[in-house]
Amino acid sequence: MNKPKHNANSWIIEQKWENYSQSEHDIWLRLYDRQYEILRSRACKPFLDGLDALDLHGRGIPDFRQLNQALKPLTGWEVVAVPGLVPDIEFFDLLANRKFPAGRFIRKPSEFDYIEAPDIFHDVYGHVPLLTNHVFADYMQAYGKGGQRAYGNFDLKQLARLYWYSVEFGLIRENGAMKIYGAGILSSPAESVFALESPSPNRVEFDLTRLMRTNYKIDDFQDIYFVIDDFDELFQATLQDFEPIYRSLKSASAFSPNELTAGDKVVTYGNHEYLKK
Numbered sequence: 304m305n306k307p308k309h310n311a312n313s314w315i316i317e318q319k320w321e322n323y324s325q326s327e328h329d330i331w332l333r334l335y336d337r338q339y340e341i342l343r344s345r346a347c348k349p350f351l352d353g354l355d356a357l358d359l360h361g362r363g364i365p366d367f368r369q370l371n372q373a374l375k376p377l378t379g380w381e382v383v384a385v386p387g388l389v390p391d392i393e394f395f396d397l398l399a400n401r402k403f404p405a406g407r408f409i410r411k412p413s414e415f416d417y418i419e420a421p422d423i424f425h426d427v428y429g430h431v432p433l434l435t436n437h438v439f440a441d442y443m444q445a446y447g448k449g450g451q452r453a454y455g456n457f458d459l460k461q462l463a464r465l466y467w468y469s470v471e472f473g474l475i476r477e478n479g480a481m482k483i484y485g486a487g488i489l490s491s492p493a494e495s496v497f498a499l500e501s502p503s504p505n506r507v508e509f510d511l512t513r514l515m516r517t518n519y520k521i522d523d524f525q526d527i528y529f530v531i532d533d534f535d536e537l538f539q540a541t542l543q544d545f546e547p548i549y550r551s552l553k554s555a556s557a558f559s560p561n562e563l564t565a566g567d568k569v570v571t572y573g574n575h576e577y578l579k580k
């Protein structure tokens with residue numbers, strides 16, 4: 304097996320929490336307040352429970368030292384600061400070791416509604432609360448291990464799609480209603496409403512092979528959302544060795560994001576009403 308030289312820990316930097324200015328804390332608080340209003344009825348319960356468990360309400364930019372004191376005893380996960388996007392294999396290594404890499408910078412006031420690179424609000428507010436949930440925590444680690452297995456052996460595109468359509472843009476069924484668990488949605492006020500309420504996108508039952516074959520858009524709201532029944536479905540699907548899927552998809556063309564396929568179990572058709580399961 305290919306064993307490239309890499310050291311994920313060399314990407315970890317100090318957060319230097321003391322260096323945040325009051326105006327940076329204020330940006331967090333404004334983002335937080337706006338998003339909490341939108342999400343209290345739209346986010347899945349484990350996310351809202353995670354905000355409580357980590358005491359993330361109304362305190363400004365979290366200090367990772369305090370955050371980890373609350374998080375680590377719960378699921379063994381910790382948040383580590385990184386300078387920006389981490390290369391694939393180091394990213395996989397960090398997740399496989401229950402370390403979640405987070406940017407330490409916060410957006411400027413001019414970027415209040417949209418930023419290109421994920422900042423600390425996206426990374427921490429969007430991703431970290433769910434790491435308090437045991438099944439989701441196991442899923443994230445399993446994803447990292449899946450990445451370690453694939454790296455150097457397979458195209459990582461399919462795996463990136465799994466992350467995109469689950470960790471970033473996933474929907475989950477909760478007591479018959481759809482809720483949000485993807486961090487890309489949870490950290491975006493407009494997409495939080497769009498993902499659940501817009502008649503425009505297709506919402507389709509989670510199907511790993513189908514999902515791994517689906518391209519995604521990075522510069523606009525999604526055309527398709529995949530809906531899971533619970534985190535265990537995600538975790539179980541990720542425990543398997545993906546090699547047979549990679550092989551089966553090697554010569555298959557990718558689906559475009561707005562395309563439906565014959566095997567899709569559609570929850571809501573684009574521009575149609577929500578069909579309850």
Ligand SMILES: [Fe+2]
Nearest residue numbers: 421471486487
């Ligand atoms: Fe993210």
